Amino acid sequence: MKNLAILGSTGSIGSSTLSVVKNNSEIFTISLLSAKSNWEKILNQCKVFKPKYVHLEDKESSKKLKEKLYQENLSTSLIDKKDFLKLISSNEVDVVVAGIVGIAGLRSIYKALTSGKRLLLANKEAYVVAGEILNKAAKEAKADIFPIDSEHSAIHQCLSGISGSSSSLKKVILTGSGGPFLKKNVSDFPKITPEEAIAHPVWSMGKKISVDSSTMMNKGLEVIEAKWLFDLDSEQIDIIIHPEGIVHSLVEFTDNSIIAQLSLPDMKIPIAYGLGFPDRIESFSESLDLEKISRLNFIKPDNQKFPSLNLARKALSAGGTSTALLNAANEVAVEAFLNKVIDFNQIMEIIELVMDTIEIKTVKEIEGIYEADILARELAKKKINFLKN
Incomplete structure (x- = not known):
C-alpha cells in the first residue's frame, strides 16, 4: 500500500486524485488531506476516505472542522501548519500530490522533495519560480517528480523508456486549446468578463488557471516549467494550438520522428500515470474513440494577440x-x-x-x-x- 498526502484535496486536482484512489483502494491509503478553507467538502472526504490526518490553512475553518470531526466521531486528527510540514517529510507519507494553486504550495513541495518523496506535481507555479532550487533538492534527496498537468505528463510518457533521451531529444511541443478567446477579435478584449474568461472550452478547472488559459499565460508558465522538468533550452520548447485537446504534447527526436500522447481531456489519466508508475493502473476515464474524433487541428499561436507568451519567454531568458x-x-x-x-x-x-x-x-x-x-x-x-x- 502507498500512503498518500493530497494537498489541495477540495480542488479540481484533489477531487480527481481521490476519484482514482477510490477506484484503486487496494493499492492506496490516505495519510493526509489538506485544503485552504473548504471545511464542509473536506469533512465529507474524511468520512469517505478516513485519512489519519487533515489540515486546513484557514484558522476559522479549522475550528469548524474540529467541531464536526468530534460530532461525527471521526478518528481523523486535525493538525496545524507546523505538524503538516513535518508529516509530509515523515515515513507516514510515500507520495505527495501537490494540488495547491500558486506560490502558496511552494514550501510543502520543497519539503516533499528534500524528504525524497514521490511528488505528483500539479502546481506549475512552484517550478516556474524555483525550478533550479527544487531540482537541486530533488537530486540530493533522490526524489521522483511526476508532473500531472496533462502537457508535462504527456512529455514524461513520451520520454519514458527512451534510452539516452536527453541526447536524442530535439524538441518538445506543448499543445494548448487556445482558450475561450482563440477566435475573438483583440479589439473586444477589454470587454471580456470574468465569467467569460473562466468558461474553458475543453477542461474543467479552477478560476485562476482558467483565466491563465484565456490569456495563454498558462502555456507561458508551462514553457518555463518544461525547461526545469526536462532540462531543456528555451529553443527546444515549442507551442502549438490544438483546439480539440486530444493530443496533450509531442516530443521530436534527432531522427525527426515524433511521439505524441493522446487521450480524452481528463485529469484522472495523468494522475493515474503518476500514482501507478512504472505500472499502469485504471484511471476509470473514458476511452478515446478516434473514429468519433475524426479530425485533429493544429494552429500556430498568435504572440501579438497573447503577449503572455513573449513575457514568459522574456522571464525565462532573464x-x-x-x-x-x-x-x-x-x-x-x-x-x-x-x-x-x-x-x-x-x-x-x-x-x-x-x-x-x-x-x-x-x-x-x-x-x-x-x-x-x-x-x-x-x-x-x-x-x-x-x-x-
Missing part, C-alpha cells in the same frame, strides 16, 4: 528571480480581474510593469524567491490601485 516576478504579478492581476477591479487587457500591463521595474536577482534558497514574490505583489497592487482610482 533568469534569476524574473520568473518569480512574472508569477506573482500574474497572480495579483488575475485576482483583481476576477474581482472586476481591472479589465482583461490590464492583466498583461501590470505584469510587464512589474518585470520592467524590479531588479532581478540570483538566489539559491527559497527564501529569496519569497522576497521577490512580496516585492512583485506590492508593486502590482499599487498599480492596480492607481488604475482603479
